[in-house]
Amino acid sequence: MFNTPSVANFFLKTSLLSMFGLWIALSFSSALTAIFLWTSFVSLVCHLAVSRSAPHWPDRWLLLWHYFFLPTVLISMTVSQYPKQSFRGLFKLLQHFIILTVAFNIFSAMPTLNRWRQWVLLAFSLLVLDGMTQYFFGVDFLRGFYAQASSAGLRISASFETYGKFAAYLCSVLPVVLFCTLQSFRKRELRQELLLWIPLSLLGLFLMYSTRSRGGVLAFTFGVAIILLFRRSWKTLGVLLLVGLIGISLLPRAMVIHLDSENKEQSIVERFELWNRAWDVIRERPLTGTGINTYAVAHQQFDTRKSWRVQNYYAHNGYFQMAAEIGIPGVLFFIAFILRWLWIYRPKSFETDSDHDMRWGLFAGAVSFLIICLADTALHSPQPVMTFWFVMGLLGAAAQAKKTK
Numbered sequence: 001m002f003n004t005p006s007v008a009n010f011f012l013k014t015s016l017l018s019m020f021g022l023w024i025a026l027s028f029s030s031a032l033t034a035i036f037l038w039t040s041f042v043s044l045v046c047h048l049a050v051s052r053s054a055p056h057w058p059d060r061w062l063l064l065w066h067y068f069f070l071p072t073v074l075i076s077m078t079v080s081q082y083p084k085q086s087f088r089g090l091f092k093l094l095q096h097f098i099i100l101t102v103a104f105n106i107f108s109a110m111p112t113l114n115r116w117r118q119w120v121l122l123a124f125s126l127l128v129l130d131g132m133t134q135y136f137f138g139v140d141f142l143r144g145f146y147a148q149a150s151s152a153g154l155r156i157s158a159s160f161e162t163y164g165k166f167a168a169y170l171c172s173v174l175p176v177v178l179f180c181t182l183q184s185f186r187k188r189e190l191r192q193e194l195l196l197w198i199p200l201s202l203l204g205l206f207l208m209y210s211t212r213s214r215g216g217v218l219a220f221t222f223g224v225a226i227i228l229l230f231r232r233s234w235k236t237l238g239v240l241l242l243v244g245l246i247g248i249s250l251l252p253r254a255m256v257i258h259l260d261s262e263n264k265e266q267s268i269v270e271r272f273e274l275w276n277r278a279w280d281v282i283r284e285r286p287l288t289g290t291g292i293n294t295y296a297v298a299h300q301q302f303d304t305r306k307s308w309r310v311q312n313y314y315a316h317n318g319y320f321q322m323a324a325e326i327g328i329p330g331v332l333f334f335i336a337f338i339l340r341w342l343w344i345y346r347p348k349s350f351e352t353d354s355d356h357d358m359r360w361g362l363f364a365g366a367v368s369f370l371i372i373c374l375a376d377t378a379l380h381s382p383q384p385v386m387t388f389w390f391v392m393g394l395l396g397a398a399a400q401a402k403k404t405k
Contacts (some may be wrong), residue, residue, distance in 0.1 A: 004050060005051075006052070007050050008047050008050040008051040009045045011044070011046040011047035012043070012044075012047045012106070012109070014039070014040075014043040015039075015040045015043035015044040015047060015102065015106055016040075016106050018036045018037075018039040018040035018043060019036070019040050019102060019106055019107075020101060021124055022036035022037055022040060022099075022390070023035040023119055023120075023124065023390065024048050024119070024122065024123040026123075026383055026386055026387050026390070027126070027130075027142075027158070027159055027160070027168075027169065027383070028126075028130070028142040028143055028159040030092075030247075030382065030383075032094055033152060033383075033386065037098060037099065037102075040102050040106070040395045041098050041102055043375075044102050044105060044106065044142075050326060052159065053106050055101065056105055056108055056400070058353050059340070059344055059396075061340055062337060062340055062341060062344075065097075065333070065334075065337040066295050068333040069330060069333040069337060071247050072326050072327060072329050072330030072333060073089075073090060073093060073326050073330060074090075074294050075127070075288055075327075076288050076289045076290070076291045076292050076325060076326040076327060076330065077291055077292060078088065078288075079285075079288045079289075079290070079291060080290065080292070080294055081290070081292025081294070081298065082291060082294045082298065083291075085291070085293045085294050085297065086291040086292050086293055086294060087324070088293055089291075089292035089293020090292060090293075092293065093292065096385065096386065096389045097389075098388055099389040099390050099393060100121070100389045100390075100392055100393045102393070103389075103390050103393025103394055103397060104390075104393040104396045104397050104400070105397075106397070106398040107349065107393070107394055107395075107397030107398070108397040110142055110397070112403075113355045113358050113359075113394070113397075113398050114355070116358075117180055117193075117358065119182075120173075120176060120177065120180060120191075121180075121197070121200070124173065124177055124200055124204065125196075125200060127158060127159070128144075128158050128200060128203045128204060128207065128210065128307075129251070130142045130158045130160035131156050131166075131207045131210070132203065132207070133204075134146075134156055134157070134158055134206075134360055135147065135154070135156055135210060136146050138154075140157075140158050140160070142159040143159040143161070145157055145158070145159065145161055148162070148163060148357055150212060152167075152212045152273055153167050153210075153212060153231055154210070154212075155210070155211055155212045155221065156210040157205055157211070158207070159322050160383060162216075163211040163212060163213055164211075164213055164216070164376055164377065164378070164381075165378070165381050165383055165384055166207075166213075167208065167211040167213035167215070167216025167217075167372070167376075167405050168209050168369065168376060168378035168381065168384035169373050169383060169384045170204065170207065170208045170211070170215065170220065171216055171219050171365065171368040171369045171371075171372050171384075172365040172368065172369045172384065172387045172388050173222050173365060173387065173391075174204045174208060174365070174368070175220070175223060175224055175227070175361045175362075175364035175365040175368060176206070176221060176358065176362055176364075176365050176391070177197070177201055177204050177361070177362035178201050178204075178224070178269075179202055179357045179358055179360050179361025179364065180197055180357070180358055180359060180361060181194070181197040181198060181200075181201045182286050183356075183357035183358055184197050185394075186357065194384025207221060211333070214267070215372055215375045215376050216372055216376075219368050219369070219371035219372035219374075219375075220368050220370075220372075221240070221244055222368070223364050223365070223367040223369075224240065224364050224368070225240060225241070226239060226364075226367055227360055227363060227364040227367065228240065230346075231360065232349075257353070269374060270316075271316050271317075274315050274316045274317070275315065275316070275317055277299055277302075277303050277315065278295075278299070278315035278317065278321055278323075278324045279321035280299075280302045280303055280304050281295070281298070281302045281321065281324035282320070282323050282328065284302050285302075285324070285327065285329060286328050287325045287328065287329065288326070288328045289323065289324055289325045289327040289330070290302075290324060290325055291324045291325060291326075292325050293316065293324055293325065294325060295315060295321050295325050296314060296325050297322065297375025299315075302332055308361070312381060314377040315377075316375060316376055316377055317373070317374055317375060317376075317382060318327065318373035318374075318376075318377070318378060319331055319335070319373065319374070319379070320336060321377075321379070321380060322379065338370065338392075341392060341395075341396060342363070342366060342395075344394050344399075345396045345398075345399040345400075346363060346399075347359040347360050347399075348362055355380050358390060358398065359395065359398045361398065362394050362395040362398065363395060365391045366388065366392055366395060367393050368389045369384070369387075369391070
């Protein structure tokens with residue numbers, strides 16, 4: 001005979017610790033990320049089976065993701081000319097759903113997210129140390145990636161291989177760090193942590209700048225500005241806008257404007273070319289797309305412009321690329337799910353619970369990530385997108401835990 005509550009509690013703690021490990025591993029190891037992900041998922045399933053309880057999913061309209069989005073993905077696979085790539089895409093999608101579901105269920109059971117703050121501190125400290133090592137010595141110590149030279153200066157990627165992935169990751173996580181700093185400043189029992197949070201915030205902002213990613217900087221700025229509007233923090237918003245204007249005036253010209261050999265703004269011209277290619281695919285396959293995870297190998301046959309620019313690139317707009325792969329209905333169902341999640345789990349300006357500031361940080365991180373997906377490949381890059389789904393799960397869990405107090 002065994003003690004059922006003790007066994008169930010063991011599996012719950014295993015799942016929780018695995019999610020902590022996953023949060024740290026996301027920044028530097030795909031293998032560890034997969035191990036922690038499946039350990040956490042299997043442990044949660046075992047916990048639910050032993051305790052004879054069902055997974056929590058409070059809003060029925062969120063089941064649209066199951067009822068409508070997933071079938072569009074499966075339908076796209078039936079028309080795919082590249083079944084192996086599509087199967088891998090379905091597996092990736094399954095991982096995203098697992099991260100969201102496990103994070104939501106595990107952390108909903110926690111009375112507050114204060115313990116989570118320590119893991120944010122640990123993971124971000126490791127990443128900041130790695131990024132600053134790359135800045136000063138040219139190579140990061142976690143993965144051995146080199147800083148990338150550009151006309152605007154060195155572009156820091158830390159353990160993310162490319163500066164764009166690093167910027168997208170920071171869009172999701174840096175707002176959480178900033179609002180954790182604010183929470184520590186407001187609460188007396190947390191103020192001793194300010195000696196750690198303030199340097200982390202400043203170094204995080206510096207690393208965001210050092211990616212030299214205009215899309216990342218703009219997405220982060222707009223995401224935080226939107227949250228300040230929600231909170232009606234007019235003074236802080238004014239300071240942010242003033243600092244932003246001063247910052248733009250001090251930026252190297254090569255970072256503000258990228259001119260190509262034809263004296264055109266390179267990034268803008270290239271993105272319009274990439275978006276036109278994606279639109280060619282969408283126009284030809286509006287309902288089913290080319291199959292999930294096939295855009296990189298399938299879009300050439302639909303390209304009507306045949307431009308020499310940026311050949312064989314991703315669409316650099318996550319929503320266009322998703323529509324090209326699974327069809328317009330699929331991307332609309334996806335966006336509906338995201339907006340519904342953000343709406344029902346959004347923080348309220350009048351709330352004063354202990355996790356209030358962190359919830360605003362999670363909300364800002366999710367919004368910033370969605371903004372950068374308008375002009376980059378973040379929605380199809382494993383590390384940034386898995387971080388985004390983790391943040392979404394935490395946002396829902398924090399709101400749900402508050403409701404059940």
